[in-house]
Amino acid sequence: MSAGPVGARARVALVLVSHSQRLAQGAVELSAQMAPGVLLLAAGGTDDGGLGTSYDRVSAAIEEALQAADGAVVLADLGSAVMTVESVLDMEDGFDGRVRLADAPFVEGAVAAAVTAHGGGDVAEVLASAEHAGGTFAVGAETPGAAEGPGTTDGEPAADGGTRAVVTLRNPLGLHARPAAVLARLVAGFDASVAIDGVNGASVLELMKLGAAGGQELTVTGEGPEAADAVRAVVEAVEGGFGEV
Amino acid sequence: MTLDVAWADRWTRLSAERITAARDELTELDRQIGDGDHGENLDRGFRAVVAKLDGSASGEQPPAQIGDVLKLVATTLMSSVGGASGPLYGTAYLRAAKVTGLAELDAQGVVALLEGALEGITARGKAQVGEKTMVDAWQPAVDAAEAAANGGASPADVLAAAADAARAGAGATVPLVATKGRASYLGERSAGHQDPGATSTAILLEAARDAATA
Incomplete structure (x- = not known):
């Protein structure tokens, strides 16, 4: 049932960063159902599994993503998760432009990005797909066309x-x-x-x-x-x- | 008293002591308008920092410069704090470290360190003065340090001016309504409480001051 490039893995992996390990894992699960060919990595919770975000978990997930894919798009849930991701990107100088943080709603953005990545999209396309999700998920929003x-x-x-x-x-x-x-x-x-x-x-x-x-x-x-x-x-x-x- | 790498080491250890002592107070402030983990998070972070300093004293190369100490604090806080204060303080110490590759700080060097920290916090948190955040302590601290340095104060007196201004700035957050960070979810109800991040900023700068006169 895959409609992506046959026999090829997606070029872009997703890293889902949440304050909650279970929320990150759940978003991975949900997105994976719609885009089975995409590498999806959860980076949720603190190092001891509590609520919060871990610099080390985020940077490890991004590095793992980059070993398997050309690029990665990162989604984060709340303020400090966003700041943790930004810190990682800052410290690593953006991984040579291979990693982008999406300004997108966590769940809707992840699902949209995963499907676009599955279709073979590059980092810019996957990022745009995630960010566009913010304008489409609200009930009653105007739909173009x-x-x-x-x-x-x-x-x-x-x-x-x-x-x-x-x-x-x-x-x-x-x-x-x-x-x-x-x-x-x-x-x-x-x-x-x-x-x-x-x-x-x-x-x-x-x-x-x-x-x-x-x-x-x-x-x-x-x-x-x-x-x-x-x-x-x-x-x-x-x-x-x-x-x- | 010269502000050298030994001072940076003392500042860091004193910060850890003071944060541990203030842990419950910070957590209580954060419980009122945030998610109640500021004291605990910072305490965990600074304990990890001290463990790193001790480790580098026994095994690895000890930090040779002020900037090395600040960088060690930055990376350790980022990876061990968990809440928003991890990336915020982490970036603050990181930017501060960039401007202090000096063996010893003069008055302008102190100002540069503080300016770097403030720049890191605003780059990361995008807050401005008056939004009931740690910027409300850092900005007056930088302003006071500049004024003192330009007036010919000693490095230690520049730090003292910064610490006093940070403490006053933290106190002045009480009537403010938060528009950034978790407290902003409370809107008007955030007024009447002192901001925990501004409070921990005052504690850290007071530790810097006291480490220079100890």
């Missing part, structure tokens, strides 16, 4: 020569986290820009925010060199029911 969905007629080829299809969600739970991640990874693997009900098909958070339920119709549009293949793949994945039917 959402307005273009209604108004077009089913089955009509898009005016600009792109591809368009309508498909019905078959799995009862609809587009929840795991299927959203499957679609986002799938879309990221094509040289095409795909929108599902008007939102960016490569963004797991935007897909989840659609709140699409089982039985609901989705409009899939694509542009770019591989648009037709991408739209077909999305339709097949949705019709396949994500292994839940």
Whole structure:
């Protein structure tokens, strides 16, 4: 079910830094479910396992990440976790620019970054994905492009020569986290820009925010060199029911 | 009394003693407006620092310069404190160490050390004066040190001016409403309490002063 570069590991690893060891571990677990090919490292708690952040744990996790990947994106939960990460980056002179700290909500940013890393994104792309999560996770936030969905007629080829299809969600739970991640990874693997009900098909958070339920119709549009293949793949994945039917 | 590496060593050990003595007071201040771990965290950090100093005295090369002592304090606090004060004080001592590669501090050298520390804290915490943080002790300390040095005071008197100003600055945080750090979550309710970080700053600078006259 991986849609990332086949046989290749992700280029970017994630380091999740929390005051709580269990929170960091939980965020790793959640992100791993959506992006199994990405190296995710938890650096939570103090050296003795209490609440706080440990300089040594953070720097060890970053070093481990850099041994396995080209770069690393770090997410941190509260003020002093951010400061600890900044201190590590300061002391190591930013690891030659291979490591970036995201200004992003911890959980949403981690999930979005993990899916982008799984799709083969570089450090800048993974960082942008995490930071964009801050604008999309709040319920009721404006979604770019959402307005273009209604108004077009089913089955009509898009005016600009792109591809368009309508498909019905078959799995009862609809587009929840795991299927959203499957679609986002799938879309990221094509040289095409795909929108599902008007939102960016490569963004797991935007897909989840659609709140699409089982039985609901989705409009899939694509542009770019591989648009037709991408739209077909999305339709097949949705019709396949994500292994839940 | 010259401000040399022996002074830096005395300052560090005296800091550890004073922080241990004030641990419960700091924790109580932090319990009122923060997460209640400031005293415990700093105490753990400075105990680790002293252990490092003792270790380097028996085995490894002892710190040869003031800057070496400050760097040892910086890296140890960063890795052992846990709370926000670890990276804040860690960066403060680190930046202070950069400006004191001297064998002995003159009055301007003391000012440079304090300025480096303040710069580290603001770089890391991004707080300004009046936000009820340790900056409210560090900024007046730097200002007072500059004024004293420019007025021809001895290095020890520059430190004394800084320590007194830090203590007054800590006291002046009581009516402030926090807008940075964990205390800012309390908003108006943070007023009426003295800031724990400003208080520990005063303790550390008083230790610097007293180590210069001991």
